[in-house]
Amino acid sequence: MKIDFTGKVALVTASTGGIGLGIARGLAESGAEVIINGRSESSVNQGIQHLQQAVPGAQLRAAIADLSTPEGVETLLKVAPDVDILVNNAGIFGPQDFYSTDDATWDNYWQTNVMSGVRLSRALLPGMVRKGWGRVVFISSESARNIPADMIHYGVTKTALLSLSRGLAKFVAGSGVTVNSVLPGPTLSDGFAAMMKDEVEKTGKSLETVAKEFVMQNRPSSVIQRAATVEEVANMVVYVCSEQASATSGAALRVDGGVVDDIV
Structure with a gap:
């Protein structure tokens, strides 16, 4: 199987490190022009330099924006007004006692983990539908189905992404655009x-x-x-963005090592 994204433009949010950077590398290695997003100029430059060394000749674009606010999303869209692949990876996590998790914390998690993907999908899906081809991927988590008692606020946002991706897949049904979620474990x-x-x-x-x-x-x-390794998670995302995965849409694809104990 040869995955080829030549001529495609991919936006990977929060792609200056970790899973996001791994996904960006996988897409770049397969020929996509990749937009690297982070909240600071230094982190974005560092991510681009890493990819330039790892993938010589990679086509890369910088998008400095904090996606936890509508204004940040608008800033990013000025750099990326039209893409073929959108990977909604931006997210925050951290343990906290439920009783001490205040409204501001809940809202911060919701805005960052959920609304960033809502806003970007709302802006970028129409262009994909017009072209008759596109890929949207939400990076959820096994915590979406295996809610951690010490991170309920986080788990709730990741569960929301499963509903969001399934609903959007149905919303653009038959358009040539697929929407899926990927659920990494540890x-x-x-x-x-x-x-x-x-x-x-x-x-x-x-x-x-x-x-x-x-x-x-x-x-x-x-x-x-x-x-799991970052590369193992990235491999699933790269595949689901490919032409070869055109019959997969509305799916919740687990890369959790079998943590969630069911057969579906």
Whole structure:
């Protein structure tokens, strides 16, 4: 199977590191022009430099914008008014006791994790429909179906993305545009590495070993019994954006290592 995005323009939100950067690299390696988004000029430049080294000759474009506000989305759309592929990866996470999670925190998570994708899809889907081809992917999480008690506010936003992607897939049915969500489980991302930094330093163990122990303690239903790599998650996203995945729409595609214990 050869995936070729030559002539396609892809926007990956929050793509200066972690899963977003991995997705951007996978799309660039397959020939897409990729718009790199982050909240600061330094982070975007760093992401672009990384990709230029990893994928020589990659076509890259910078889009500096904080997508937690309508104004930030408008700023991004000035750089990316028309794309073929939209990967809604922007999101925040963090544990917090439900009783102490105030309205401002709930709203911040909702605006960043959900409304950024709503606003971008509303603006960019019409162009895809007119062309008769397009791909929209929402990066959800296994926490959408396996709601963590210490991150209820996060889990709720990720569940919302499943409804959003399914509804949009039906909304553009028959247009040649597909809409799907991808649900990573514990992944060796930059954010996970930062969360595990103290444990790695304290024990002297590798990040991979600490991550495996975390999975076995906190996600014992995992079938692969380890954390996924960024590349493993990115591979699923690249595939679902491809021409080869044209019959997949409205799906919730799990890259959770089998954490969610069901057969569907």
